[in-house]
Amino acid sequence: MGSSEIEEKADFDHIRYAQLWEDADVLTSALGDCAGKTLVSICSAGDNALAMLTLDPARVVVLDLSLAQIACLKLRIAAYKVLTHPEFIELTGSRRSTRRGALLNRVLKATDAETRAFWRALIPDAEKHGIGGVGKFERYFRIFRTWLLPLVHSRRTIDAVFVPRAPAERQTFFDTRFNTVRWRLLLNIFFSRFVMGRMGRDSAFFDHVDGSPAKHVARRIRHAGVTTDPSQNPYLHWILKGDHGDALPMAWRPEHYETIRSRLDRLDIRHGSLEAFVSTGEKASGFNLSDIFEYMSPETFREVYGSVLTAAEPNARLVYWNMMAPRRVPSKYLDRVETLTNIETQQKARDMAFFYSDFVVEEVQP
């Protein structure tokens, strides 16, 4: 093995995810004590590999099939080096800014020629939306917010979502003001397989998914609106308002900025698949696998899972999400892996990136 099934199906020429839509607080809590250890992370936009540096590992090997995604991480690395924290969160798009072009130019000077050339072509978009807003996934949310959301909810209602409330009041607000007939109709159309496949995710990613994406999204929006506190949810804020509110994703918070900046040299970035990494014979004590298993057929998943086990140190944790397709330790490895149900339950309850139906934490037995 060494090449990846999805590699052959989807094209990875452009940025798909310009920011991480997986909750790094949940991820880092689930990985446990990783001080001094080697970790592996899927790159995506890089933010969760950066958040993993707060665990004080010796090294984080960051992998992605897509050079565009790796360019997101490389740009961030330069940004941590040359920008102050307030400048950084203007550049990301978390905060409004009229000087993103100038900030981006400074950052581009501090990065390598390939990353610079890649991002130069994206300057107009990055000026408008921030470097965290230029992916296909974010564009999909932007279309939703700009063209469809106003047909359903007023700006006042959207602003009211982010007013801090006690849980019982959140329920009332959700039931009486937010979850209207029009809202449900919008979800059904926008999150149909057809539209999601065309605009957000490559339709190949739905090959293995059961059930309607819209029904799934409706359930998860209740989690984001009622179970957890929307006023503390940066992802929901970005989707509905186009930037981050009072809450930021973990790697972008001021309290972690210096720690991450001082550990950037512990990132070991590699263009290639997880399957290629495990075939090198290297080992790691913790794996952030994003939701990549869901993109594989059940057979490929079982095969790749087995190969990850060969690259896992005793007590290594495998942490991953599923959006819709069920993926958990295959039955043939049940005696080698323990599911950390308590950690899963605790972390699922606070997961602010609400799209996922499942969060998995598995520990390799010594």
Ligand SMILES: C[S@@+](CC[C@H](N)C(=O)[O-])C[C@H]1O[C@@H](n2cnc3c(N)ncnc32)[C@H](O)[C@@H]1O
């Ligand atoms: C699985 S996607 C999911 C993105 C995600 N939910 C987010 O919030 O960013 C994350 C990244 O995994 C990469 N990827 C998918 N399969 C992979 C594999 N087998 N090995 C390495 N990277 C992979 C994709 O290129 C993509 O950048």
